[in-house]
Amino acid sequence: MTARIQAASTAPVRQSSVRAHNLALALQTVATSENPISRAFVAAATGLTRATVSALVDDLISGGLLVEGDPVTRTGAGRPAAGLTLAPDGAFGLGLEINVDYLAACVVDLTGAVRFRVVSPSDPRQLGSWATTLARLTRGIPSVAGAALAVPGLVSADGIVRVAPNLGWQDVDAASILGETLGMPVAVDNEANLAALSELRAAGGRPTFAYISGEIGIGAGLVLEGALYRGVRGWSGEIGHLPVHPDGRACRCGARGCLEQYAGQEAILRTAGVTTLADLPDRADLSEAGTALGIALAGVVNLLDLDTIVLGGIYGPLLPRLRPGIEQELRRRVLTASLAPIALRASVLGADAAMRGAAESVIRAILEDPASFLGGR
Incomplete structure (x- = not known):
């Protein structure tokens, strides 16, 4: 030995x-x-x-x-x-995002500045080819060094989306499908993870926080001491499927009472009696969503001893109306609530966090290994 x-x-x-x-x-x-x-x-x-x-x-x-x-x-x-x-024009990273009701893309340069951005409202479940549509959105953009895709689901290290309930995906080889369409390798990661990393860079503040991505689905990116916590298989952060009412509403994942059924975008709109966020009344009652979020977040805080929660996606602009319900449950359920306050704040990057995070992951790879980039030129 x-x-x-x-x-x-x-x-x-x-x-x-x-x-x-x-x-x-x-x-x-x-x-x-x-x-x-x-x-x-x-x-x-x-x-x-x-x-x-x-x-x-x-x-x-x-x-x-x-x-x-x-x-x-x-x-x-x-x-x-x-x-x-x-070099501001030296290398560009392409970030792509697929979600239930939109597709998005952006390009950032080495300095992190956004050079291109587009968001297209659409339902990928109804598209003949979501990859072709993403490629169409990015026509005419500068030559990029690489691409990354943000997906609301569980992604394995080889770029296969194991399950994305809200997209109806199971074992979809998103990396290969999109890579063949774009003609370049594509990295794939969970949208909340990418958003959390982008938020960490943009905020430049506390290195430990939970980023909560609110869309039709709800995901969490957990940043602990400046590093993203992925879990054993890289599947951490599925907070949307924490049970807040164990015998409650049926969820797409097959369980009952999941957070998404009370605080997801569709649940919020259903409770308000409208079909789009643009139609959501200023006085709409969001207490059910806030309470459900507070219950789930209290469990996360008790487990990980966090002092900061960042709300992104649709939750950012809705935070003033969600805050009372969230804070009430945090005070009620977090063991240390009376000893240490928990900060709630909206995302710095708003709805762009995931696609920004995807693009920045390409740039980060170049900064960490420029030799591979230079060798491929």
């Missing part, structure tokens, strides 16, 4: 692996800086030699990931050095 351990620990590191690591280190140093920085600053921050940094930066510039601009401000003697920043 000892010999095997020593052999593994002294195994040579491939030169390509060292270069890939150093490329990522240099690129991320620039990406996380609030202002343009010099090559010398990158060398000092990373511990790499100036010669090594110069070669890495040259590769990143020629690959379209960095640009050198105006000289950075300096206080000492000598000629000012050119400032390095992410």
Whole structure:
């Protein structure tokens, strides 16, 4: 056993692996800086030699990931050095979202700025090909480095949607279907997970919170100490199917009394007697939805000891009317409610969080492994 351990620990590191690591280190140093920085600053921050940094930066510039601009401000003697920043036109990430009553797409650049956005009200269950429709929505957009799809369901690591009750999907190979249509690899993830990661980046605040995505279905993205909690199989966050009334209304998932049947979009509209959110009266009674959300969220808080809950999707603009019911149940049911208050706030990104998160996941992959991006060009 000892010999095997020593052999593994002294195994040579491939030169390509060292270069890939150093490329990522240099690129991320620039990406996380609030202002343009010099090559010398990158060398000092990373511990790499100036010669090594110069070669890495040259590769990143020629690959379209960095640009050198105006000289950075300096206080000492000598000629000012050119400032390095992410190339705003260097690489684009395509984010796509499929939901029960709409399809959406957006493109973000390396800096996270949105370059393209479109939302198309439609029912994917009635479309001949949802993938073709998404491809049509994205015609004419800039050349993208990759694509990711946000789906309201359980997604396995290979991009297969194991079950999405509200779409009527089971074992749908969404990654292959959309990848063949777009002509590029497509990553697939749960919409609430992607929205939570985007919210984490946009808000720049607390690193631990539950993001609750309210649409026809209800999902949760759990961010714990700055990292997304996925669970053993990557299927965490299905808060919409927590029972709030165990013997209550039948749910599409086959169970009864699920949160979605009391606080989902269709339940809210049904209770108000309208068919669209645009028709929802300002004085509509949302106490049933707020109470149901409060019951479910109290269980999440008791289990994970959270102090912040972010409401996204339709819940953001409805938060003022949902808040009384939610807070009443949190006070009643959370064991530590009298000791530590729980913050409720609306999503910073609103309804765009999932597709933004999908697009940003493409950019994040480039920043984490620029060598793979440069090697494919």
